[in-house]
Amino acid sequence: MSWRVGMDIGGTFTDLVALAEDGRLVRHKVSSTPRAPEEGLLTALAALLEEVAASDIVLVAHASTIATNALLGQVHLELPRVAFITTEGFRDVLEIGRQNRSAIYDLNVTRPKPLARREDRLVVSERRAHDGAVLRPLDLATVARAVETVRERGITAVAVGLLHADVDGEHERTIGDALRAAIPNAEVSLSSEVDPQYREYERFSTTVLNAALAPIVQAYLERVARGVRAAGVQAPIFVMRSDGGMAALKSASKRPATLIESGPASGVIGAAYVGRALGIENVLSFDMGGTTAKAGMIRGGIPEISPSFEAAGATHSGRSVKGSGYPVRFPFVDLAEVSAGGGTIAWTDSAGTLRVGPLSAGAEPGPACYGHGDRPTVTDANVVLRRLNPRALLDGAFPIDAARSRTAVATVAAPLGGDVERAAAGIVALVDAEMAKVLRIVSVERGHDARDFTLLAFGGGGPLHACAVAADIGVARVVVPPLPGVFSAYGLLAADVRVTAVRSIVAPADDATWSRARTLFDALAREGDAGLGEQGVAKADRSFVRELDLRYVGQSTELLVTAPQSLADAVETFHQRHEQRYGFAARRDPVEIVTARVVGIGTTPKPRLIAAATPARRAPEARALREPRNVFDGAAFVDTPVYGRTQLRPGDGFDGPAVIEQYDATTYVAPGWSASVDAFGNLVLEHAP
Numbered sequence: 001m002s003w004r005v006g007m008d009i010g011g012t013f014t015d016l017v018a019l020a021e022d023g024r025l026v027r028h029k030v031s032s033t034p035r036a037p038e039e040g041l042l043t044a045l046a047a048l049l050e051e052v053a054a055s056d057i058v059l060v061a062h063a064s065t066i067a068t069n070a071l072l073g074q075v076h077l078e079l080p081r082v083a084f085i086t087t088e089g090f091r092d093v094l095e096i097g098r099q100n101r102s103a104i105y106d107l108n109v110t111r112p113k114p115l116a117r118r119e120d121r122l123v124v125s126e127r128r129a130h131d132g133a134v135l136r137p138l139d140l141a142t143v144a145r146a147v148e149t150v151r152e153r154g155i156t157a158v159a160v161g162l163l164h165a166d167v168d169g170e171h172e173r174t175i176g177d178a179l180r181a182a183i184p185n186a187e188v189s190l191s192s193e194v195d196p197q198y199r200e201y202e203r204f205s206t207t208v209l210n211a212a213l214a215p216i217v218q219a220y221l222e223r224v225a226r227g228v229r230a231a232g233v234q235a236p237i238f239v240m241r242s243d244g245g246m247a248a249l250k251s252a253s254k255r256p257a258t259l260i261e262s263g264p265a266s267g268v269i270g271a272a273y274v275g276r277a278l279g280i281e282n283v284l285s286f287d288m289g290g291t292t293a294k295a296g297m298i299r300g301g302i303p304e305i306s307p308s309f310e311a312a313g314a315t316h317s318g319r320s321v322k323g324s325g326y327p328v329r330f331p332f333v334d335l336a337e338v339s340a341g342g343g344t345i346a347w348t349d350s351a352g353t354l355r356v357g358p359l360s361a362g363a364e365p366g367p368a369c370y371g372h373g374d375r376p377t378v379t380d381a382n383v384v385l386r387r388l389n390p391r392a393l394l395d396g397a398f399p400i401d402a403a404r405s406r407t408a409v410a411t412v413a414a415p416l417g418g419d420v421e422r423a424a425a426g427i428v429a430l431v432d433a434e435m436a437k438v439l440r441i442v443s444v445e446r447g448h449d450a451r452d453f454t455l456l457a458f459g460g461g462g463p464l465h466a467c468a469v470a471a472d473i474g475v476a477r478v479v480v481p482p483l484p485g486v487f488s489a490y491g492l493l494a495a496d497v498r499v500t501a502v503r504s505i506v507a508p509a510d511d512a513t514w515s516r517a518r519t520l521f522d523a524l525a526r527e528g529d530a531g532l533g534e535q536g537v538a539k540a541d542r543s544f545v546r547e548l549d550l551r552y553v554g555q556s557t558e559l560l561v562t563a564p565q566s567l568a569d570a571v572e573t574f575h576q577r578h579e580q581r582y583g584f585a586a587r588r589d590p591v592e593i594v595t596a597r598v599v600g601i602g603t604t605p606k607p608r609l610i611a612a613a614t615p616a617r618r619a620p621e622a623r624a625l626r627e628p629r630n631v632f633d634g635a636a637f638v639d640t641p642v643y644g645r646t647q648l649r650p651g652d653g654f655d656g657p658a659v660i661e662q663y664d665a666t667t668y669v670a671p672g673w674s675a676s677v678d679a680f681g682n683l684v685l686e687h688a689p
Helices: 037-048 066-071 140-152 170-182 200-230 249-254 262-277 378-384 402-416 420-442 462-473 484-492 511-534 567-582
Strands: 003-009 013-020 025-031 057-063 082-087 121-124 134-136 157-161 187-190 237-240 246-248 283-288 293-299 309-311 326-328 335-338 344-348 354-360 454-458 477-480 497-508 542-552 559-562 591-602 625-632 637-644 653-655 658-661 666-669 673-677 683-687
Touching (some): 003 037, 003 484, 013 037, 037 200, 066 200, 082 200, 200 237, 237 249, 237 262, 246 497, 262 293, 262 454, 378 420, 420 462, 454 462, 454 484, 462 477, 462 666, 511 591
Parallel strands (some): 454 477
Antiparallel strands (some): 013 025, 309 326, 625 637, 673 683
């Protein structure tokens, strides 16, 4: 019996889901180890190997936040010294950047510090025109001087970005060869390989970031690989990319900039897969974990993808603050995120006002009820309200100290009048409001009516808060999948392998440019085909999507057109997309083709969702009732049934308030909501009209 394994490392827990070819699922949840994240991963794997033979595992898929953590300055993940080699006269492009400011009216605003110091930004003599024509040949003497400087300074992380190398990267390859010959242990990133697209600043930034992350990410992935192999598992290891696609370990190591948003992407991919299986095209994914809550939008069964983002940038109420981070030009699953998780700490300010976040207790020391910390968190508030089991989680394997939660919440209740339950309810209400904001960002603020969507709630805390946040934004239906607490790990098993090959064009949308684009498409498809082959994807499982980026002449932003059949088709689709996005289409204005792109997709086996016969709605059997419990509903404690999720069957239905407990999560069905179990074992929560 073959098994595929997905492992996701979160801020508080590391999750593992193993899927057998006959549809059986095994899951494990262990505490994360922030300073050595691979240890939590290997602990979860060891638990699995007590049930499954190592030789039966045929795939290991992994999502990690190691790249993000390094950019955010996590202890023991210090970025290396980076050298940047560029065309003479362009060494300060990284520092000049764009004119966007993270704080428009702050005269003392500081820009992100360049990852390559000015003295480590070296120049060579060469020059190409915008079409790739050589205006000044590469001066090999200047190359030798730059390489020798890098060697003398002991720098082993090197980025190379030359002017217009997105059109022709021959000069960059020459410099790369010289660096590798002189410094064999150097990690060299060439912009013509990392991001061969027009716009120098973004290309340079992405390449330097790739070089800075390479030593850290490669060392981490090597530790993961060694640990997995030492455990006896010889299966190929894949890593989730920011765009929701998987990459083989070796390929992922070469392009660490593609992994920065690896962690959050898998949950959205899983939500899209489940939504399509249930016939739900429009889904809002809601993932509440231990440290953050994330929201994504899936429209027409397809997750929203953005072409670029800013790494390590600031956020404000879930919105990315432009100009506060490092530009990375690589597609990513578009998410809004806020510091609101089970470990988010509650506090009172100098005026005695209750606040929640952004600080988190994380995995160490964790919420007070875990027995180590003493500061009140959202999890502690839910324990006080008795929505969470006051004795133990993880089916009794994880003891809970309810008295410690009450003592912690009492510290913020004292300035508010001393009512601990009211303070706990206030903590939950505040965090619900924060999480509702990110759901609005990905729906209402982007021109979509949230009432047209179904909320798919997952993460350890998502089902606990789903009714409240859904009601806040007007969503009347919530789906909680069978394994919500480990759903991001499950999503890894629904992801396909992806490769992206791209080239700049930047020319009028005429017949000559279309002919050039078609030639490029063929070359890029061959490149993508080779990339999929290197990652072990069978020929029959490979497919390719052709894309163009177009804009009106004079515009500074582009819109993507997928699978154009002809020049007229591409231009007309662009006009339609422009009208949809901006409210008008300037059909008489000239159009430019900016970029040609081919996305190679390696289709993987998906989790099998098996429908059971669903009888008419009925009350759950008595054995599904674990206990009655007094649960605080916002005003008072009320008698509330507590059900065991594994004992519920398709067709079971009941009205809130109710609590549904399972190994990896707890679902709270609020008053005014009903719950039922569908044919696939999902909990469907619906709000009474």
